Amino acid sequence: MLDYRVETFLTVCQTRNYTRAAQMLNITQPAVSQHIKYLEEYFSVKLFDMRGKMIYLTSEGEEVYHLARIFNLNITKFKEHLLTDTGSKEISVGATKTIGEFIMPPIIASYVKEYPNRIMKMKVDSTSTLLEKVKYGELDFAFIEGPFDEQEFNVLEFMEERYIPVCSPEFKFAGSEVTIHDLMNYPLILKEESRDGRSDIEQWLLQINHSINNFKVVHLVDSLLVVKEMVKNNIGISFLYETSVREELLNGSLVTIPIKNYDVKRKFKFVYRKYSNYDQEYLDFFDFCDDQRRILCL
Structure with a gap:
């Protein structure tokens, strides 16, 4: 994160509460208010509306949130790339239980065998949990099933x-x-x-x-x-x-x-964040998985 005030803004978006955001960031609530005020003056827009004890993004705040989140995720990913050798990139993939336990094991094994220097991290969970983790950058991409809002992600059909x-x-x-x-x-x-x-x-x-x-x-x-x-x-x-x-x-x-x-x-789908600077890496992984699925007759 390059600007601590943007980090504060994203944390408030996540918690929808200044007090909880302050606790998570280990700063005072007045400091949170000051950071948000600075951003509102900088962008010349109101970022939040108060409804009862909860705060909600304004339409302009939604736009700022979208840009800030994508910017933050790309910066975080870029930092990870700088800290690792080219051949030892970390890949974090998610899958629902059926996909993760019955389809991905031989594919992941083939991938690690093909690229022994890659660091593989895999999370098996529900579709909703995996989408949240992709959304907030905890996973690079995920193989999921069932209905979901596809507008927020890049989506490819993996198999039926x-x-x-x-x-x-x-x-x-x-x-x-x-x-x-x-x-x-x-x-x-x-x-x-x-x-x-x-x-x-x-x-x-x-x-x-x-x-x-x-x-x-x-x-x-x-x-x-x-x-x-x-x-x-x-x-x-x-x-x-x-x-x-x-x-x-x-x-x-x-x-x-x-x-x-x-x-x-039921269609199984591959999802990853929109506007990522690493789309080609994600698509290369998808192509490998799709080829292996066909070879293994899965």
Whole structure:
């Protein structure tokens, strides 16, 4: 950060509170007010409006915030480049749980093998958390899923993943073509987090005038391993990303259920900050990942 007053401004934007900003910066609240006043006089605009105990950016403040944040992120990234050798750049990538655990491992391994001097940092978390980290420069880019506001980021489509119905080989309709009505007399086992595709299933059911509540019973489990074990033991059926059950489908411990008129897919996307000075580096990494995905048939 080149100007401490800009740092104060960004911290106030983050906290929306002068007192909390002062605590985070280890300065007094009057100092925070003085820094903001200086910037308002410098830009000849009002940066914040007060609503109750919270402060909000004005339209002009939004523009200043956008420019200041991009400037700060580029300066921070440039400083990191100066402090490291050309061959030992640090790369910070994020991925949602399914992408991070079932798609990225062989790709990351290939990348590190190809570029042994690169320093790799990877964060697996929810889409919303990853987007926040990309937004504030804690991650260079992320592979995410599900709906989000794409206007704030550069977005590339990485791949499309099928969300398939699976069951035990002992299940009555294993391998047989059925309708969704045929399955509703049996328990449904789902991952609890909606980001793992559950929302897509619910939306598809709504389109045919049904819901998950039409099933005999619905088990919501916050563990993919537990979901798969329950299905293997013929406790019920589930809908899971195809890549997350590829091994089980190959060894026969799980099988698919062909459902008439069912085809639910979700797009996995690659996102990075707009107006970054390092777009080409990010795109080079994306191209490598995309090539490896095709080579590995992921």
